[in-house]
Amino acid sequence: MTIRALRDDYHGEFKDSLEKFGGLQLVYLGWDKHQMFCSSRAYPLPPEMRFQELLDNVMPEAFGQHPEFTQINWNRAQWILDNSVFEPDHSKTLTEMGIGHKSLLRLVTPELTGYKGADI
Amino acid sequence: MSRVQIAFQDNDESRYIVAAIEQDNATAVVHYEPAMIRVENEGSLIIKRDTVSEQIGMEWDVQALHINLITLTGHIDEDDDYFKIMWNN
Amino acid sequence: MSPKKLNLKDKYKLLTRDLDWEFSYEDRKEAFPYEEFEGIKITDWDKWEDPFRLTMESYWKYQAEKEKKLYAIYDAFAQNNGQTNVTDARYVNALKLFLTGVSPGEHAAHLGFAFTGRQMGGIGARVAAQMQSIDELRHIQTQIHAMSHYNKFFDGFDEFNHMHDRLWYLSVPKSFFEDARTAGPFEFMIAIGFSFEYVLTNLLFVPFMSGAAYNGDMATVTFGFSAQSDEARHMTLGLEIIKFLLEQHEDNLPIVQKWLDKWLWRGYRLLTLVAMMMDYMLPQKVMSWQEAWELYFEDAGGALFKDLERYGIKMPDYTDTIKQEKEHLSHQAWWIFYQYTHAAAFHTWTPSAEEMDWLSEKYPDTFDKYYRPRWELAAEMEAKGERFYTTGLPQLCQTCQIPMAFTEMSDPTQVVYRESIYNDERFHFCSDPCKSIFDNEPEKYVNAWLPVHQILQGNCGGGGLDKVIEYYHLEDGVANLDFEGSPDAERWKDWKGVA
Structure with missing residues (x-):
C-alpha cells in the first residue's frame, strides 16, 4: 500500500518533479566532514553543465566561505554520487555522467580535516 | 515499580494540595522548581478531598485540581472524594 | 430538604453518555464515514472510559476560572x-519562534480535534475530543494575547500568520500538523492525542515555561501553565484512546504500533526547535535539553511503555538513536539557525563564554569536542567583521523538512544521508525513521511543500534571496540577522540606559 486513503485510487502530486524547474535540474552539493556548512545545499543547474564549470562556478559559491576552500586539490578530490564512489570526467556534462535530477554529490577531502582539525 | 509524578503551579492553593499529598503519601518527594512544584512517588499517588479540605480550611472539590494542575503521569482514578494516579508496573 | 447531589460517576453518565442517540432510520455508517478506512476495529464504544469524568458544565466552570486568573x-x-523585566532582550527571540512556530500548531490541533470530535462513533470520545478542540482554540488565543504586548516593543511578531505558511523552518511544524490532520480520525488521535500530547508536550510546556519564569517572563509562564493544565486532561485522553483501541480488537495492535513508531519520531524531530530554545535561547538556564529529555521522556515515557507492554506495544526501535542524539540535538539545531538567520524572523547570536562553559558542563562528552570549535570559528569571523551567514539553500529532509544536518551517532561529524527512489524520482532523508515513514506512504509525502524547492521553482517571490525575504514579509535588517546591532538590541540598550 502506498497510502492509506479514503479512496484506493488516490495519488499524490509530485511537487518537485524535473519539469517544475524550468529546464534546470536540482543537484545537492555536500562537503563531507566540513560541518561549518550545516547541511548540503540545493542548486538548480542546467543538465548540460560540464563538470569543470561546476567546479569553477558553483563550488566557490557553495563552499568558498570555508578557510580550507582554497587548499582543495581538485585533481585529488574524491567524490560520492548518490552514495556510490564516483570518478568525474571534468569535460563531461552532468547528464553524461549520470548526475540526475535530485542527485546528491559529495566532495571528500581526507587531507583537509576542517577548522582546528575538528571536521568543521 | 515506575514513578508517577504530578506538577502544580507554585501558588497559594497548590501549597495546601502539596501539604495534603505529603500527609497521605509518606514516600512522596517534592521538588520546588521555578514557578512550579513537582511531586514524585513510587507506583501511585493519592490526593484526598478531606485532607486537602482540612489543610485549606474550606470544602475543596476534587475537580478544582484542574485549575492549578500542570502535568501528570500514570493512569487516573477519580471519584468524589479522591484523585489517584498510578502505574500498573 | 434539597434533592441529593449526584455523584461524579452518575453525573458524568447522565451528562455525557446520555447525550448520544441510536440511529433508527439513518445508516450509522453514513453518519461516521471515516470510522473504518484506517483498518481499526471497534466492537463496543461503551467500553470507553473517561478517567477525568469532566462534564461540559464543570468544564466551562473551571475554564472560566483559569481564564480570569490568566x-x-x-x-x-x-x-x-x-x-x-525579562533577563535579556535575546530571550524574546524564543517567544518569536513560539508564536510563529507553535501557536499556529494549536490552531491546527483545534481543527483536528473538531474533526475527530465529529467523526468518532463513541459519545465519550466525541465529548472529550470536543473539549480538547475548544482548549486548543483557547491556547492560540491566549498566546496571541500574551504576545501582542511584546509585539509593541519587539520585531518579528507582527506577521506570524503570514509567515507560518511560508517560512522555510515553519514548514516543519506546519507539515507535521498537516500530516496528522490529513490522516483518519484514529491516526490523528494516536498522532496528536497520544504521541504528541502524552509523550512529548511536557517537554515543550513544562521545562521551557519554567525557564520563562526564571527569565522574568510572567506572561508566558502563565499562558504556558494555563495551557498545560488543559494538557493534563489531553494526556489522559491520549492514554485512554490507545488503551481503548488495543482492548477493542487484536488486529488494531500492528496498526497502532506503526502509528506510534511514526508519530513519536515525527514529534521528536519537531522538538528539535525546543531543544535549541532551552539550551541556547534562555539567558538564565533552568535545565538542559538532555536533562529535560531524561526526566520527561526516558523516565516518564519509559514507565508508560512498560505499562503498554501488556498489550504487545513495544518502544520504537530507534529509541537508542534518540538516546544518543540528546547530547547533539540542540547544538546542531542552533548552528542551522545561526547560519541562516538572514532568512529567519528572529535573531540568533554566538553563545557567550559563560554560556559555552555551561554547555560544556551539561554536555561533557560532546560540546567541547564537536561544537565549541564551531562557535570559535563563528566568533573569529565576527571579530573580522564577517559574521557568518551562509550562502545557498539547504537540502531538506522530505519527511520532517528540517535541513539535512543531523549526524550519524557512530560518527558525529558525518551527516546522515538516506534516500529512496519512488516512481523514478529520488527522495532524501535525514534519518532511517524519516525514510521508513516515507516508504510506508510515498503517495502522501511526494506532496510535501519543501520551502527550498518552492523557492528554486520560483514560487516564493521569484528571483534572489531579497525577493524571498519580501515574500516572507521580512524587512532586511529588522527582524532577521544577528541580535547584535538589531533594532531590538538598540531599544533594549536604550531602556536599560546602556551605551
Missing part, C-alpha cells in the same frame, strides 16, 4: 511594563 496577570504584566 488575564489578570496579562493586565498586570502590561501595566507594569513587564517586557523591560
